[in-house]
Amino acid sequence: MASERQIRVGDVLIGGGAPVAVQTMTKTETANLPETLAQIHRVAEAGADLVRCAVPRNEDVEALRTIVRESPIPIIADIHFNHTLAIKAIEAGAHCVRLNPGNIGGPEKVAEVIAVAKRHDVPIRVGVNSGSLPKHLRDLEFTDPVEALVRAAEETVALMESLDFLDFKISMKSTSVPNTIASNRRLSERVPYPLHLGVTEAGTKYTGSLKSAVGLGTLLADGIGDTVRISLSTFHAEEEVKVAWEILKALKLREKGPVLIACPTCGRLQFDMDSVVAEVERRLEAYDDPIEVSVLGCAVNGIGEARHADFGITGAKDAGMIFSKGEPLKKVPTDQLVDELFQEIDRYYASGKQVVVDAAEQAEATRWLSENEDLSAMTPERLAQLEKDKLREEQDAAAAAAERPAGVDETSSPTAGRRFSRTA
Numbered sequence: 010m011a012s013e014r015q016i017r018v019g020d021v022l023i024g025g026g027a028p029v030a031v032q033t034m035t036k037t038e039t040a041n042l043p044e045t046l047a048q049i050h051r052v053a054e055a056g057a058d059l060v061r062c063a064v065p066r067n068e069d070v071e072a073l074r075t076i077v078r079e080s081p082i083p084i085i086a087d088i089h090f091n092h093t094l095a096i097k098a099i100e101a102g103a104h105c106v107r108l109n110p111g112n113i114g115g116p117e118k119v120a121e122v123i124a125v126a127k128r129h130d131v132p133i134r135v136g137v138n139s140g141s142l143p144k145h146l147r148d149l150e151f152t153d154p155v156e157a158l159v160r161a162a163e164e165t166v167a168l169m170e171s172l173d174f175l176d177f178k179i180s181m182k183s184t185s186v187p188n189t190i191a192s193n194r195r196l197s198e199r200v201p202y203p204l205h206l207g208v209t210e211a212g213t214k215y216t217g218s219l220k221s222a223v224g225l226g227t228l229l230a231d232g233i234g235d236t237v238r239i240s241l242s243t244f245h246a247e248e249e250v251k252v253a254w255e256i257l258k259a260l261k262l263r264e265k266g267p268v269l270i271a272c273p274t275c276g277r278l279q280f281d282m283d284s285v286v287a288e289v290e291r292r293l294e295a296y297d298d299p300i301e302v303s304v305l306g307c308a309v310n311g312i313g314e315a316r317h318a319d320f321g322i323t324g325a326k327d328a329g330m331i332f333s334k335g336e337p338l339k340k341v342p343t344d345q346l347v348d349e350l351f352q353e354i355d356r357y358y359a360s361g362k363q364v365v366v367d368a369a370e371q372a373e374a375t376r377w378l379s380e381n382e383d384l385s386a387m388t389p390e391r392l393a394q395l396e397k398d399k400l401r402e403e404q405d406a407a408a409a410a411a412e413r414p415a416g417v418d419e420t421s422s423p424t425a426g427r428r429f430s431r432t433a
């Protein structure tokens with residue numbers, strides 16, 4: 010269930026049907042202003058809607074004042090253990106504070122923070138973590154870890170409601186992907202507040218991205234989750250942002266920049282597609298429009314499944330072809346494929362999103378395609394055409410049979426193929 014309630018962190022709406030917000034966390038010492046601000050600008054450039062900074066010391070709070078002023082995106086102060094730092098972070102201008110009521114020193118300390126948050130109209134993210142559940146839920150954690158997480162979250166919700174504070178979102182973090190999925194599904198049915206999703210300590214860029222894609226992707230596909238953070242073991246926070254965007258783009262929840270489609274390659278490949286795909290991906294980062302660009306390793310399937318791509322290339326040993334929306338545009342030498350592809354894309358934008366076609370070049374490319382295409386390959390299009398042809402044949406045969414006058418069909422015998430013997 011998507012959250013019913015909505016909160017606002019700076020100028021970013023969260024929950025209540027707002028687009029799923031992408032956030033990350035700086036990896037620098039927050040008090041190191043040049044490094045922290047540089048990283049914030051990089052993550053904002055990569056598409057982060059929000060960024061969280063760790064605030065474990067007073068000097069980090071001091072830095073926070075400048076960071077809030079100079080950051081292009083809202084800042085969330087990340088507080089553990091020390092409720093006075095949470096209060097100071099709010100007073101320093103943080104757009105939101107993340108705290109875990111279980112480790113901040115008890116409900117009275119939480120109440121003090123909430124009183125200041127109310128005065129400054131600042132929302133709070135309350136977090137529950139599988140690694141720091143309250144003592145009275147530890148037994149339950151052994152028998153039903155999902156219910157233990159959900160109960161802890163519900164108790165936090167009850168505390169916020171008892172303080173007459175509804176301006177919050179909730180996160181339940183677990184290192185287990187199945188528990189992350191199950192607990193968020195369960196909580197989303199019980200409370201109307203926005204949910205922040207993440208798989209905690211997910212791992213390296215490879216494993217962490219996969220775990221997050223499975224865990225968060227499953228929930229997001231169900232309509233659960235209002236903001237996401239991909240936790241990766243890397244100092245480059247922008248990598249987390251890129252992965253988050255790929256998940257949202259794959260689910261068509263948000264659009265950002267081009268979509269690259271590339272074949273997996275196989276033994277038919279005749280050119281260095283690895284480097285071509287990497288180069289295309291790198292150059293596409295400069296474009297904001299959600300165009301679809303396809304790279305095919307060979308023309309065996311023709312344009313095949315990349316027929317819908319706005320632009321694409323398909324290559325062979327010495328030459329390749331640029332195409333657009335299933336139509337050949339031009340044949341070019343393989344080593345110029347990438348440059349020519351981007352020339353066509355730039356020409357498209359320069360002419361007001363019109364594909365510019367040169368008839369002579371198109372004819373040459375069409376000829377090249379017909380010479381290189383493997384006409385025996387069973388592409389989805391050809392399979393569909395075969396099925397269509399077969400259906401038409403059956404319909405024609407049925408129509409002809411219906412028109413034939415009733416009587417014995419001398420051309421077909423019901424006993425054809427059988428052998429009879431009178432002596433048997």
Ligand code: SF4
Pocket residue numbers: 272273274275276277278305306307308309310
């Ligand atoms: S497009 Fe060509 S190279 Fe790529 S996977 Fe298909 S057959 Fe192989």
